[in-house]
Amino acid sequence: MASSSSSKIVIVGAGSGGGAVLARALSTKLPSAKITLINPLPYAISRPTLPRMTVSDQNDLFDTALMPYDKLFANPNGTFVQGLVEIIKPAAKGGSVVLASGQELPYDILVLAPGSIWEGPLDFPTDPDAVKAFLSESRARFSKAQKIVLAGGGAVGIEYAGEIKDIWPNKEVTIVHGDKLLFNPAYPDGFRKGMEKSLRDRGVSIILNDFLDDIPAPGPANIKTRNGHSIDADLVVTTRGPRPNTEFVARSLGADTLDERGQIKVTKTLQLINHPNIFAIGDAINTVEQKQVMKAMAHSGIVAGNIIATVSGKGLKPYKGSPEMIIVTNGKNGGKAYMGILWGLTFGDWFARMIKSKTLMVPMARSGLGLS
Structure with a gap:
């Protein structure tokens, strides 16, 4: 070496x-x-x-x-x-x-x-010249659609639902998720159920233990889930991992x-x-x-x-992992957090808003790269 x-x-x-x-x-x-x-x-x-x-x-x-x-x-x-x-x-x-x-x-x-x-709106282009057009097209699709289906109820699908409801409270938003609760079993059921309730309180429909096998092109469509649910949609967005x-x-x-x-x-x-x-x-x-x-x-x-x-020429140290923690936004003013320390701590809207929802941690990210 x-x-x-x-x-x-x-x-x-x-x-x-x-x-x-x-x-x-x-x-x-x-x-x-x-x-x-x-x-x-x-x-x-x-x-x-x-x-x-x-x-x-x-x-x-x-x-x-x-x-x-x-x-x-x-x-x-x-x-x-x-x-x-x-x-x-x-x-x-x-x-x-x-x-x-x-x-x-x-x-x-x-x-x-x-x-x-x-996939979907998170599939950011690697060509810098295509970025602004990509964002404009994505925003236009969300703006035009009245009935939006999100295929995946992990953190990404949840955060999309919250952002849509912030701007257009009357749009119909449906999450289709393949597990018995939102997220995955890395997090406790109480946290997962609490997130489901906060979304339903905002008018988000949630279909659990089901899947969308095909993502249609943007535009009016009647889609069928794997278990036979029928959903009318103007826009189906993949929010899977x-x-x-x-x-x-x-x-x-x-x-x-x-x-x-x-x-x-x-x-x-x-x-x-x-x-x-x-x-x-x-x-x-x-x-x-x-x-x-x-x-x-x-x-x-x-x-x-x-x-x-x-x-x-010295010895190397192992990576020992870290406790599972997550902060998920529900629009700009809400969300939930879980920290896998002590007995497992769960926090609600005020904590998520203070730490993430308002700024999305952009100041912290910029500081880490030497930017103001």
């Missing part, structure tokens, strides 16, 4: 909770290393803002939630490269990544933070690098099996926990320390 004075560290993926946070930390703690951060877009997206941003231009977040990397690096040892990684080329020592443009970047240590691939953005990893390092869900298999120290100079963080790794920004930030902290230990 190269010494810290000449180590080339390449980070693939620059999410505001993962790769970008790690790049900033390494820029501070390894000022003589050469750090390269690669991302298709020239800014990080604060993903918790997207249900609000893609529904309407009211309280538009475009100028604050798309966060440039121009102040990311604390020292002049960091470089941002806009591009898409096509291939990883590991070698006996180090290796390189090849971008879609053909540019090849060598590394001593590689960190994979590729995130997830979403994403899939890991890891095709390039399997193509480069072999299919056995991933588990059956397409997640990157990592050791306790968040290194790839058989590739000790490659680390991985964020949504795309196979740690048994919910996929959240705060978890990616915890991964970044462990990997930052382990990279410093690697270049210093």
Whole structure:
């Protein structure tokens, strides 16, 4: 391994909770290393803002939630490269990544933070020139529709329902969810039932233990659920969970690098099996926990320390996980929170509004990237 004075560290993926946070930390703690951060877009997206941003231009977040990397690096040892990684080329020592443009970047240590691939209005384009049109089209679809069906009742579907009801209280909103309660069993039933009640109180219809197998094109349609429910809709939006953005990893390092869900298999120290100079963080790794920004930030902290230990010839520390916590908005003024500490703590509208609902944590995300 190269010494810290000449180590080339390449980070693939620059999410505001993962790769970008790690790049900033390494820029501070390894000022003589050469750090390269690669991302298709020239800014990080604060993903918790997207249900609000893609529904309407009211309280538009475009100028604050798309966060440039121009102040990311604390020292002049960091470089941002806009591009898409096509291939990883590991070698006996180090290796390189090849971008879609053909540019090849060598590394001593590689960190994979590729995130997830979403569907529907969360499927943000990777072409910066297409972003404004994408947002305009999404907002127009929500504005025109009177009867909206959300396919998936996890945090994303719930937050979309709340945003729609904030702006258009009289629109018909229906959530179709495949479990007995909203969310998933990572959270206690009381929390899940409380969220259901708060949505129903706002006029949101909820169909549980059922699925939408097909998502029709926007426009009037009568849709049938798997269990035979008939729903009239003007717009059906997929709000299901994403899939890991890891095709390039399997193509480069072999299919056995991933588990059956397409997640990157990592050791306790968040290194790839058989590739000790490659680390991985964020949504795309196979740690048994919910996929959240705060978890990616915890991964970044462990990997930052382990990279410093690697270049210093010291021992690495394992990632031990963290308690499950979630704050889910129900529009700008409500929501619920659960914290898996002590006996399990649940908080209501006032807490969600104070911590997340009003600002969607944009100031915190910007601060983490060196922005005001």
